[in-house]
Amino acid sequence: MPSPQDMAAMMEKAKKFTQPGDAHKLLEKMLGKWDYEMRMFMGGQATPPEKGTSETTWLMDGRWIRTSWSGTMMRMPTQGFMLMGYDNFKMSYVVTMVSSMDTAMNHAEGDLTQDGKTLIVYGTLDEYLTGEHDKMVKYVWRFESADRVVFEVHDLPIGEAGTKVVEVAYTRAK
Amino acid sequence: MSLLATWISHLLTAAIPSAAIAGLALVAEPVLARCTSPRLRAALWWAVLLRLALPAQWGLLSVSGATESAAARETGSGGTVVALLWLLGSLFMMALALGQHRALLQRWGRADPGPLADSLRAVALSAARTLGLRSSPHLEVLPGAAGPAVLGFLRPRVILPGPWLQRASAEELRHVLLHELTHIRRRDPWAHMVVLVIRSLWWFNPVAWIATKRLATLRELACDAAVARVLGEQSPAYRRTLLALSQRLVMAPIGFLGRPSPLIERLEALRAPRDRRGQTWLAGLSLVGLLACSGGGPAEPSPGSPPPLPFLDADPQGCFQKRMLVFHLLAEEALQSRR
Numbered sequence: 194m195p196s197p198q199d200m201a202a203m204m205e206k207a208k209k210f211t212q213p214g215d216a217h218k219l220l221e222k223m224l225g226k227w228d229y230e231m232r233m234f235m236g237g238q239a240t241p242p243e244k245g246t247s248e249t250t251w252l253m254d255g256r257w258i259r260t261s262w263s264g265t266m267m268r269m270p271t272q273g274f275m276l277m278g279y280d281n282f283k284m285s286y287v288v289t290m291v292s293s294m295d296t297a298m299n300h301a302e303g304d305l306t307q308d309g310k311t312l313i314v315y316g317t318l319d320e321y322l323t324g325e326h327d328k329m330v331k332y333v334w335r336f337e338s339a340d341r342v343v344f345e346v347h348d349l350p351i352g353e354a355g356t357k358v359v360e361v362a363y364t365r366a367k
Numbered sequence: 368m369s370l371l372a373t374w375i376s377h378l379l380t381a382a383i384p385s386a387a388i389a390g391l392a393l394v395a396e397p398v399l400a401r402c403t404s405p406r407l408r409a410a411l412w413w414a415v416l417l418r419l420a421l422p423a424q425w426g427l428l429s430v431s432g433a434t435e436s437a438a439a440r441e442t443g444s445g446g447t448v449v450a451l452l453w454l455l456g457s458l459f460m461m462a463l464a465l466g467q468h469r470a471l472l473q474r475w476g477r478a479d480p481g482p483l484a485d486s487l488r489a490v491a492l493s494a495a496r497t498l499g500l501r502s503s504p505h506l507e508v509l510p511g512a513a514g515p516a517v518l519g520f521l522r523p524r525v526i527l528p529g530p531w532l533q534r535a536s537a538e539e540l541r542h543v544l545l546h547e548l549t550h551i552r553r554r555d556p557w558a559h560m561v562v563l564v565i566r567s568l569w570w571f572n573p574v575a576w577i578a579t580k581r582l583a584t585l586r587e588l589a590c591d592a593a594v595a596r597v598l599g600e601q602s603p604a605y606r607r608t609l610l611a612l613s614q615r616l617v618m619a620p621i622g623f624l625g626r627p628s629p630l631i632e633r634l635e636a637l638r639a640p641r642d643r644r645g646q647t648w649l650a651g652l653s654l655v656g657l658l659a660c661s662g663g664g665p666a667e668p669s670p671g672s673p674p675p676l677p678f679l680d681a682d683p684q685g686c687f688q689k690r691m692l693v694f695h696l697l698a699e700e701a702l703q704s705r706r
Contacts (some may be wrong), residue, residue: 236687262521267691267698294694320686328686348685358687 209281213255216279216286218257219305219312222336223249223277226366231264234357243268247363252276266294288314288332295321301332311335329354340365375450382572385418389574394499396581400435405588405636412585415578416565453571472518475526483508490537491525494544497597498552498680508532514612515543520556542608545597549590588636595637606637637693 195203198244227249230242245264252259263272273292280287283301301316312334317327331347346359392411400406483506490501505524512528525547532540536587550556569575591609595602683689 233691235683266370267694269694269698269701282598294690318686320689322686324691329497346687348449348687351688353687357687358691367561 210231211270211281214279214281215283216305217255218279219286219309220279222339222340223258223260223334224251225249227342227363228366229264231260231266231359231361233359234355237355239360245271246366281322286314288316299330301330303332310337375453378453378569381419381421382574382632385415385572385574388418389415389577392581393577400636405585405592409582409585409589411579412578415574416562416582419569419575419578420565420573453561456570459565460570461564464563464567469567474511475513478507478509485536487527487532487540490540491544491548494541494548498545498548500548500552504548504551515547517547517550520560523551523556525551538604539608539611542594542598542605543612545594549593551587553586553589553593555586555590558582565588582630586631591633591637599665602637606634609637 198202205257212295225248227247229245230246231245232239232242234240243265246263246319247262249258249260249299251257258277260275260309261308263270265271271293273290273294273343275288277286277288279285280302283302285304290299290301291297297319299312299316299318303312303314307313314332316330316332318330319326320328329349331349333340333347335343335345337343342357342363344361344363345357348358349354392415396408396411399411448587487506487508488503491506495501505522506527507524508527508529512526512531514528514531516526517523518526523543527543535543564584566575566579591605594605598605685693
């Protein structure tokens with residue numbers, strides 16, 4: 194049986210790690226309805242933009258946000274969902290994404306830059322086309338203003354440069 | 368896709384819609400000849416050249432970007448040979464045009480270094496003022512010139528054959544100068560340069576040659592029509608001047624830049640008054656139709672068709688780029704099966 198002191202320490206930890214904190218305030222920036230334009234990149238060239246809409250709401254107030262998006266990719270209708278929160282114990286933002294483009298559930302974790310304007314998370318994905326597993330992916334959210342967020346996907350195995358493969362520019366819907 | 372591959376695929380795929388447009392113009396022009404001006408008919412042929420020059424996926428009679436990309440992919444390893452052939456052909460055509468121009472100037476000889484006769488200057492100035500030109504462009508009397516002509520782009524000059532000038536009446540001289548100065552007022556030297564460049568780039572496409580020839584003829588007809596308008600009731604005299612010119616000179620009256628002009632068509636156009644009824648709407652309709660086919664703007668991709676990928680022959684790196692290509696091809700396949 195833990196001692197009263199141990200119990201007190203554990204209770205303090207429970208309060209610290211289980212309740213939303215300052216880091217969760219970032220999630221508020223993503224709340225709302227958005228219009229987006231998505232481009233894909235290869236060899237320095239981009240596809241024509243494809244449009245869509247997304248909406249972010251609280252899944253659990255103050256802890257988890259839920260983003261749903263729908264639009265087109267290659268003119269084919271697509272949709273997806275994302276959950277995001279902040280894990281106080283990992284001290285990282287945690288993200289989980291699913292979409293109608295495949296049957297995988299992708300996870301990523303990361304943190305804000307020091308200036309607080311960019312969220313960078315890293316994850317892995319399994320590539321069914323080549324049979325490879327756990328390929329490194331970087332996801333970046335740049336908070337350019339209260340009404341504009343740019344989301345990037347970077348395929349890190351490409352190399353030192355030219356890793357950006359997807360860019361989605363979100364503009365708050367009027 | 369590299370820039371060269373894109374260019375070659377455009378050259379290949381533009382041929383089909385341009386041929387269709389040219390066919391329409393060839394059919395429409397004789398019908399329109401009775402009731403429209405040469406200037407409007409020339410616009411039809413400019414639409415043909417525009418169709419050649421614009422991206423293949425623009426306009427109603429368009430080729431989809433996917434087809435153009437497919438053409439570029441299929442060009443494959445032979446693409447370099449095709450590109451080289453095209454380049455050599457274009458350079459040859461431009462060199463040929465330049466060489467022909469120089470040969471013409473050599474054949475026509477040098478201008479008499481002495482000052483022009485006051486009477487000639489006076490007629491030229493009067494003609495220039497009639498046409499609204501601020502001054503009379505430079506005149507040159509060349510002993511070997513086969514006929515009156517305009518030479519030069521930056522500073523166009525009117526060429527008059529020496530032997531003809533000695534025998535021409537004042538009225539004939541005025542008519543000829545009105546015609547040649549009209550070429551200058553219309554900026555025909557620049558238009559001709561653009562046409563020559565397009566024809567040099569599309570040297571392999573008969574449509575470019577047909578359009579060039581028709582535009583040259585219509586240019587002459589347009590100047591004849593302008594002179595006839597200026598002369599008003601005296602326009603039959605202009606027709607007689609053209610006839611006299613053809614009888615005195617070695618060949619038919621020289622058209623623009625030393626090319627023989629179709630005399631019969633010119634004389635017929637001056638003889639038969641146009642039935643102007645319905646001119647504007649008919650010509651406008653034809654022109655709008657052809658311009659729409661040529662390209663009034665990029666056509667909206669058809670619903671469901673994947674957007675053209677600019678890099679279909681690029682080497683995909685990483686998972687996402689491979690997926691992009693695969694999704695694109697799957698989307699194309701889905702579209703094909705729907706059709």
